[in-house]
Amino acid sequence: MTIEMTSLEEAGLHRPQIEALLRHIEAYVDAGKIPGFALLIARDDAIALRHYYGLADPVAQTPITDATLYRIYSMSKPITSVALLQLAEAGLVDLQDLVGDYIPSFRNIQVLAGGSTLEPLYRPAIEPVRVWHLLTHTAGLTYGFHNQTILDTLYRQHASELNLPADLTLGDLVDRYAQLGLLFDPGHGWNYSVATDVVGRLIEVISGRRLSEYLRTEIFEPLGMMDTTFEVDADQLGRVGGLYLRTEGDGMHRLGGPVPERRVFPVDMGGGGLYSTIDDYLRFALMLLHRGSLDGSRILGPRTVDLMTTNHLPGGADAIDLCRYHPQPIDEPGKGFGLGVSVVTNAAAAKNFSLDGEFGWGGMASTNFFIAPRDQLSVIFMTQLIPSSAYAFGHEIHRMLIPALTS
Structure with a gap:
């Protein structure tokens, strides 16, 4: 048209x-x-x-x-979110599904409870991260550029999107996010975050295709x-x-x-x-x-x-x-x-x-x-x-x- x-x-x-x-x-x-x-x-x-x-x-x-x-x-982000919703329409994922069922590093995820960047303290999350938490930025993830919390500093040190090794995969990066833990229990706050990057990895796992290939063939x-x-x-x-x-x-x-x-x-x-x-x-x-x-x-x-x-x-x-x-x-x-x-x-x-x-x-x-x-x-x-x-x-x-x- x-x-x-x-x-x-x-x-x-x-x-x-x-x-x-x-x-x-x-x-x-x-x-x-x-x-x-x-x-x-x-x-x-x-x-x-x-x-x-x-x-x-x-x-x-x-x-x-x-x-x-x-x-x-x-x-x-809206484009990647549309792609995930396509997979939901196809019956391949549910918005209530546990992210850990697709990305193992998100199973038994921890919430930052205090400490310092050298010795962060964690506790078990009281809720699992679900797909809808990622889409709504209520998962408890963050961005390093917020520069407001210990977790933001840990992101800048270990998972900054502005300083990634050339050989790092999206799967590797998402695993780093999981290892660094959450800012709060899923569903108990709103924080702008890397959650849509995790959505991108979900699309790869569920579709069996690289994110760029999926977006090109199914949307672009x-x-x-x-x-x-x-x-x-x-x-x-x-x-x-x-x-x-x-x-x-x-x-x-x-x-x-x-x-x-x-x-x-x-x-x-x-x-x-x-x-x-x-x-x-x-x-x-x-x-x-x-x-x-x-x-x-x-x-x-x-x-x-x-x-x-x-x-x-x-x-x-x-x-x-x-x-x-x-x-x-x-x-x-x-x-x-x-x-x-x-x-x-x-x-x-x-x-x-x-x-x-x-x-x-x-x-x-x-x-x-x-x-x-x-x-x-x-x-x-x-x-x-x-x-x-x-x-x-x-x-x-x-x-x-x-x-x-x-x-």
Whole structure:
């Protein structure tokens, strides 16, 4: 399916408000805070806005085009979660299954109870880790970059996704996570974590295929996402945008050498290793908007997408109420978490022009997407600035875009 273009007016968007939004984000580029950006807004199946500003790589003077490849980092997570749900639909795994039944290192897992990084103290977990715990980030796993607990430090020392040996497999890495233990008992808190990398390993074990192969054949090819990959080839390499780090004083510094890296991580990290284009990710978003199908390709059943985009946190809680430590990616009321995506449960509580029932997620290089099914709205924002907490682009796009809706 060729995705058609429409005007802002036909899409029910107030042009002066959208122009104000664009000027607002363009100011970040003009001030040297981000290299450039791409913003795509679609309603129903038509693109109402495709706006590029700045450069994909100011050092190399590379322009932003439709073909620009972005490291989407954690925007890989919804894709990996969809893949696991496909296996659930096929009857090969149940959301209540014990992860240890598929990954032995997760049997009899321990919870960190104190001590120090030199002598951590553990106790047995009172609950086993289940598949749904991984999909909802309630398993008790963590990320080293949180830098809040002893376990975060242990992750940085022994299982950092930014410093992995070239010969390490995803299975080896997941076993390291299990050996380091949990931050809390499964189901008893919310902590953004490597859980989706464990989901990626589950997919490999259950399907008998490498994660990259599974995603390519079961999601990317059926949806026509031909540029989405864990490893860029020679033809794609020149289209990869430069990766920048925010510096003191709100400047930015280019990371890496003059030639972009072929891979984000040496292993297929289901939680953050993919490259994609804005058009490829739109096709994934439209599949979710259409409740599992696009162009005659059924990726998930409609009710499965409904389940995925429903808040699964215990007692219907907001993620912020279950967080043991802050900051977290969901640090505002009115947001729960589904099976791989955040979910707005109470737009009024969020105080951010959110829309009830919208869902989405972002990535470490400040990429972001959200879908509002009731308004048939899909929004994708791409740039390449680390960390994602440098500027609140998701918040600011909501604050200025949602008031532009006229229908």
